[in-house]
Amino acid sequence: MQAACHPCVRAKRPAPTVHPARSPSRSWTVPWQNGAVGQGLSGARVTVIGAGVSGLTCALRLAEAGARVRVLAAQPPPRTVSAVAAAVWYPYRAYPEEMVLGWSRRSREVFDELAQVPDSGVILRPGLELFWTPRPDPWWKTAVRSFRHAEPGEVHAGAAGGWRFEAPVVDTGRFLPFLLRRLQDRGTTPEIASFATLESAAGAAGGDLLLNCSGLGARELVPDPSLQPIRGQVVRISNPGLDRFQIADDHPGGMAYIIPRFDDVILGGTAEDGATSTDEDPATTAAILRRCADLEPAVASAQVLGIKVGLRPGRPAIRLEAERRGSLTIVHNYGHGGAGVTLCWGCAEAVVGVCIRSLQPDS
Numbered sequence: 001m002q003a004a005c006h007p008c009v010r011a012k013r014p015a016p017t018v019h020p021a022r023s024p025s026r027s028w029t030v031p032w033q034n035g036a037v038g039q040g041l042s043g044a045r046v047t048v049i050g051a052g053v054s055g056l057t058c059a060l061r062l063a064e065a066g067a068r069v070r071v072l073a074a075q076p077p078p079r080t081v082s083a084v085a086a087a088v089w090y091p092y093r094a095y096p097e098e099m100v101l102g103w104s105r106r107s108r109e110v111f112d113e114l115a116q117v118p119d120s121g122v123i124l125r126p127g128l129e130l131f132w133t134p135r136p137d138p139w140w141k142t143a144v145r146s147f148r149h150a151e152p153g154e155v156h157a158g159a160a161g162g163w164r165f166e167a168p169v170v171d172t173g174r175f176l177p178f179l180l181r182r183l184q185d186r187g188t189t190p191e192i193a194s195f196a197t198l199e200s201a202a203g204a205a206g207g208d209l210l211l212n213c214s215g216l217g218a219r220e221l222v223p224d225p226s227l228q229p230i231r232g233q234v235v236r237i238s239n240p241g242l243d244r245f246q247i248a249d250d251h252p253g254g255m256a257y258i259i260p261r262f263d264d265v266i267l268g269g270t271a272e273d274g275a276t277s278t279d280e281d282p283a284t285t286a287a288i289l290r291r292c293a294d295l296e297p298a299v300a301s302a303q304v305l306g307i308k309v310g311l312r313p314g315r316p317a318i319r320l321e322a323e324r325r326g327s328l329t330i331v332h333n334y335g336h337g338g339a340g341v342t343l344c345w346g347c348a349e350a351v352v353g354v355c356i357r358s359l360q361p362d363s
């Protein structure tokens, strides 16, 4: 295990502490689907590997279900791929579609609730998806609000058409700290620790269950060679007054998206299969700015605030299941591709169900 190096994590296991409410919203709990989950994990000790959006939302749901939760991660939340995400609700490069539809719909419902909470980092935005090649309606259209075909006057002059819908935009710079505060309220503070194998993680952590939310790290940790990086680069700019997101994955200049958050806007993007560099490519930055300005001219006058690069955890299918290795039970939740934020709440609730079943004596 490595020493802690970031202020939002601790090196040693903290004594559970419950912090008093610091604002009215701090007593708020995300409602569960079909009512309360109850205390189905009461007394169970669960160790979560990973402090990205998957690990933190699972940890929170597990704690709400009564588990004593410990979170161990090689990188703290601000240094995860989750901190790079744009992040608009949008099921991109995540499979299988029939599972993604339910998980992403459930997440959208929770994000709708969170948009009412001032410090959550979630805001509901109207959006426009444009396409240059005509296509059928998207398979996920029933999961969003207000889906309709764009009128001819609403689309870019060169585009073949578009869709209008409303979706949550999640500012991960605010949302990840929000999740950390919720977890701290329940006595869990992530600890920095890097593992070579799941067995070594289980040995170091103890507990009844190990939950693997290590994102692309699962490629070595499991190991799972079916995980492949999908490199993405984004540009953060000042907000020139935009309140609508735009997505155009087949823009003639390359993939383009414009995601207004609160004070800033994330411009994208790229999706390079197998690329592993997390260094900024200046030519890519220039190309992103160019094609986003083609979609929305106001972008050209905005100030560039920063560049971020992340490696999405691409996999042919999300892995959300229990695995037995001798006496060790591991629950996996990784491989969310370009939709880890979009899926986080739906998957976290499914994970709690898998954990409860895994701990039943006859399982």
Ligand SMILES: Cc1cc2nc3c(=O)[nH]c(=O)nc-3n(C[C@H](O)[C@H](O)[C@H](O)COP(=O)(O)OP(=O)(O)OC[C@H]3O[C@@H](n4cnc5c(N)ncnc54)[C@H](O)[C@@H]3O)c2cc1C
Pocket (backbone or CB within 6 Å): 049, 050, 051, 052, 053, 054, 055, 072, 073, 074, 075, 076, 077, 080, 081, 082, 083, 084, 085, 086, 087, 088, 089, 090, 193, 194, 195, 196, 213, 214, 215, 216, 217, 218, 221, 231, 232, 233, 234, 269, 309, 310, 311, 312, 313, 333, 334, 335, 336, 337, 338, 339, 340, 341, 342, 343
């Ligand atoms: C440019 C870009 C734009 C994106 N836009 C969107 C978007 O608009 N909407 C959306 O929904 N998604 C988006 N995504 C995808 C999203 O970011 C990912 O799907 C999501 O972050 C995956 O979250 P995770 O928690 O599973 O993994 P991560 O965020 O990668 O977290 C993994 C955690 O596991 C830890 N870990 C890994 N290996 C080990 C180990 N061996 N030992 C201990 N700990 C370990 C890491 O340190 C980290 O804490 C985007 C991604 C990129 C790169």
